[in-house]
Amino acid sequence: MCGIAGIIYRDGSRDIGREMTSMLQSMKHRGPDSTGYALFGPPSTNVVMRYKLADANDERDFEFAERLERNRAEVESRMQQLGATVREVEEETDYAFRATLDYAGDLKQLADYVEDVPNCEVLSLGHSLEIIKDLGDAETVCKQYELDGFTGTHAIGHVRMATESDVDISGAHPYWAYPFADVAVVHNGQLTNYFQWRRRLERSGHRFQSECDSEVIAVYLAEKMSEGMDLEEAMHKSLEELDGVFTYMCVTEDALGVAKDEMAAKPLVLYESDDLVAVASEEIAIRAIIDHEIDTYDPYEGEVLVWKR
């Protein structure tokens, strides 16, 4: 089933960490397996990399801690080898990290080299995007990663009921559009031409970290945008080229977009006011952050809507 939510403020930053948590927690019944966030903080000249070196439910064998320590040192050493200055590495959990880097080089090269370390997966990379995802409901993940007080302009989030792949962090949304900075996607639905697109994109040099069909959308959009389309054009194109039933949301540095398949098979409720736009699978999620009566509607089939902050 899965639940998705998105919010974008037109007039500056808010506590989007808390607001997204409230939205996602109210949709816990749509997916209690894992929760994920893509939050956009204030743009920075530094590069922020979120990565993990193990999964939350990996077996903790005798050498687990030692291996983690070794891999962690190797990741930092590889960052430096590529000319990045590591400003700070924050340990969010014993397996998930947030690194702030001074780096002006090629992001794909950085991601590839770091991910070459055993069990390492780059969750997000960019100047303002941060993807946080883990097992459990929104309140659990919010507490674990201390997301209360995360200020920013826009965010998307996802609660997952796993149908297509395992319950683990690799299978959790949002997906970062490897290797493009500051693009992420959440998705509710199924893609039926997933393998076709995955092979096509793999042939043009992209890597996929999961077996989850949603990852294809992120990479697909980023690829189209790198070919010169803007977000809205890329999303329109995706309605022609991706088959299946879906509602997805895509965020970039300065925009939030939603798209619905031509059968309108998956829900989406939209609320728009002067200062914000909120979208979610259920109205109850929008009401979780707005304290007055609101008027909402469901966009129709084949609709693509994009808002800029």
Next chain:
Amino acid sequence: MEAVGERKITYDARGLVEPDDTVPNVSEVDGTTAVFDAAEMTTRQINLELKNLLYERGVTDVTVKNPGAKHSLGVGILMRCKITFEGSLGYFACGVIDGPEVHITGRVGWSACENMMSGVVVVEGNAGSLTGAALRGGDLVVKGRVGARSGIDQKGGTIITLGSAGSMTGFMMQRGRQIICGDAGPGLGDSMYDGTIYVGGKVKALGIDCVPGEWTDADTEFIERKFRIYDLGAPPEFQKFVCGKKLYNYDNLEPSERKLVL
């Protein structure tokens, strides 16, 4: 040893179980009318309170304040009564009801009035997809727009939409009528068996085996009567769509008639 089926759930593995609750008894009752605020109540508490008022305490007119778009509210009410929801409802609002006259001042989510048998539901705002799915009888009036597949598998009753309708409206409908004052999305009346769909605006595309129907005086009378009852003003000009009966071969007789023939 416990018999099968008697074992109680002792833990909430997925956080989805709402524990058994008692009737909150928070309403202000005045004769046969009652009002309560649902802001801090769970779905189960709201439905328990509603049923207690209607079935046990002889109340016939209930107002529910601040329903907050919660799901599955006002379901399974099988008696004549009046219910007003001051606000919006979530998914599965007023499902499987038989008799009530419901007024919703906000909007409803997906699958409102699913399998309604009789009664009247008036929604002031918009409605989500699958509105009036498998409707058997009664009138469902949506003053805003409806999502996709409204009246899917409709088997009776009337759905009136003042706004536009999404794709596959009246998909596989078998009987009953839909009146759409605005535009209709693609696939209108796809695979319908019977019934009538009236559209006031443009139709993006007709579904398989849905064809324009011949207008009769009965159609005019029907639409004018419904507009008069719900005070909807002067009806616009409608096109009529019915089943082309090319896709299915089926027996025109009712089961009871068939028995007679056999």
